Amino acid sequence: MARRRYEEVPRSDTGRAEAFSDGVLAIVITLMVLHLKPPPIDAGRLLVQLLHQWPTYPACVASYLCIAVVWLNHKAALQRIKVMTRGLHWANLGVLFSTALLPWPTALASEAIAEGNPRTTGSPSCSMRSSARCYGSAG
DSSP states (O other): OOOOOGGGSOEEOSHHHHHHHHHHHHHHHHHHHHTOOOOOOOTTOHHHHHHHTTTHHHHHHHHHHHHHHHHHHHHHHHHHOSSEEHHHHHHHHHHHHHHHTTHHHHHHHHHHHHTTOHHHHSSHHHHHHHHHHHHHHHO
């Protein structure tokens, strides 16, 4: 079977890929924010109850920053690309899939810290390694 010449490979502009990617990233951020749940409110104890949920906040900030880096790099890459081939579309889908997994380690890390899991809270270096593994596997 003869290889197709470059001119015969189906190509498209980057507009649809950019719009689809922006939509996927917006949904990923929405899913991550849905993990933030308001605490039960007792009179005069709102601050205490919000502080009780502290592990959720740094996990969400870390995930948001990861998604922001993906978005900035994605935007910069697509500004340099004039046309999308099938291979580039698949590569884009791979980036989006790995980014879509970020809400899971966010929830996992915040729940493990909140429950005092010794594997994640035993020492600062252990906690950082565990978090890095989760984020590395997703992103």
